Amino acid sequence: MGKPTRNRVLVVHCACGVVMRGTKGELVLIVQKHALESHNMKTTREEVLSRARPES
């Protein structure tokens, strides 16, 4: 039986090389912060999650 989805760790690889990890709620905030602070980009929760992949 797999881990509950809520606590599953997801990963987003930014094209700049930064790798961000966290549960769904954590990851959205981490990626949004990185996108704004490093790339001046505002990203939606949906955009972040569409690029998230389960950590292998």
Added chain:
Amino acid sequence: MKSATPPPWGTEGPVQAEVFVVRLRGDRLELTGPCGPEAWYIESHPDDDPMEVVNRLATNLMGPPLLVHSTSWRRGTGGVILSFLVVVGDDQASDLASVPIGRADLARNTATEGATAIATSQVVEHALRHVAWLAQDDAAVQAALSPAWLAVLAGYVPEPFRHLG
């Protein structure tokens, strides 16, 4: 050094800043920055001043830069890519990955057409030639750079702002 890769999300603004962060280590220039030695892409929204955005983000992430200057432009997907050279201090952002900068021939075409293909190394070469020109022509730039920096730039053929592709 790899070719420029697209940013993580499509840009919506008409201008995207492509930033090369350079510092002097010993007598060699090296590329570094928040994305390591890769080009650092920053979105510039319609109401933004690209120069201000690059300066602000560079300051926030690495501390105040010594020099911020736009050195070339080219057409990109959905808008214009404005290339910037950001010079940081020798001991600034020293934890960020870096690579030495090699020399490259410039991308060129006819007198009325931009280059059809351009590598990242050619953008950096042109940026350094541009700053070499500024170091001779602009007192503020000359004052911002150390004698060691000016000595390294003397090895670059000066060249002003130009359209690269």
